[in-house]
Amino acid sequence: MPNWIRNKLIVSNTFISELQKYHCKYDEFNNIYFDFNTVIKLPKELEIEISSKSYDGLKLYLAKINPSFKEYGEKKDKWIIDEYLSLIDNLKKTRCFFDNFLIDQNEIKAIITKYKDNINEVEELGRKMIQNYKDYQYMNWYDWCVDKWGTKWNSYNTKIGFNYLMFDTAWNPPIPLIIKLSKLHPNIKMALLYSNENIGYQTGFMLITNGTVDLEGTFKDESIDAYKLAFDLWDCGDSYRYDEGIGTYVPK
Incomplete structure (x- = not known):
């Protein structure tokens, strides 16, 4: 099994319904998912x-x-x-x-x-x-x-919020796909946050408009910022405590 990456795509609240309409589908169990094929179709x-x-x-x-x-x-x-x-x-x-x-x-x-x-x-x-x-x-x-989407499988475990789309991907965030999505909607500013399920590792962000990355970055593994982003995306902050001796978070 892969390590899962939790992704949070933040857009304007007025665009989220359009994102759901054009880029989300329902699987055989009637679960909604962000369908990468609506952005870049797999032959x-x-x-x-x-x-x-x-x-x-x-x-x-x-x-x-x-x-x-x-x-x-x-x-x-x-x-x-x-x-x-x-x-x-x-x-x-x-x-x-x-x-x-x-x-x-x-x-x-x-x-x-x-x-x-x-x-x-x-x-x-x-x-x-x-x-x-x-x-x-x-x-x-x-x-x-891997080349076109940035990850080997379609999205998993999609959730839709007021102004965001939350979904999981295998091993890596789907950065090439989000860049293409941004090109399809050039007037919409987008922000992508991501974190590995291995809390405190492989965390980062990207701000993008019309396919152009305005700002991007990653956080050092096990740093305070890496943990805080992981806590937000995985909703697991209650399972950790701040250790003043080492200057970062550790499991309780």
């Missing part, structure tokens, strides 16, 4: 599984199109050598690619044995990943979400 093609199976498929497909690898794939499947090498160089720049995806004949045999009658399905996953990279410069949703 449907990238919503493929990320697993050992899909990575085995990538290994198979790369072997199939590799013009220097004769043990798997037919002649008609092979790419031109320069095109193939260019693809590999570009894939190495992504988060989801490792050198062990380039395999030998023994590994090919092991994968074929592992999946048996489902080998075509597995290889198709690899083909889709390469096609996604050609179309979107991303093989799957994970890399895309």
Whole structure:
């Protein structure tokens, strides 16, 4: 499980209803959530599984199109050598690619044995990943979400207040997404506050207008300001006390 980040997006009270109308949805349990897809939409093609199976498929497909690898794939499947090498160089720049995806004949045999009658399905996953990279410069949703949204998943645990939207994200605040949201509503001043669920860590703020960051900053871990922001966002101040000896807060 990830560490959750609590985010508080503050806007004018007159804009909060518009934010809810255009950027919030309801899930299958009728819970409201801030839908990142209303700001930057994740391409449907990238919503493929990320697993050992899909990575085995990538290994198979790369072997199939590799013009220097004769043990798997037919002649008609092979790419031109320069095109193939260019693809590999570009894939190495992504988060989801490792050198062990380039395999030998023994590994090919092991994968074929592992999946048996489902080998075509597995290889198709690899083909889709390469096609996604050609179309979107991303093989799957994970890399895309981290780059475009700033976090790997959509929002969670959304709450709407008088002039704010509170929601959680995995590992990091969705800073690229908030910048894009600000561009969509150029006349609205926005403030983003955030804090890790590990109280006193990974805290910060951003003031933004029309996609331009007017002011931003982070607080030193375990500093007074870091704790105070975390107390506000996580509503946990009663569980801590100020220790004059070390000059900051500690759990009670």
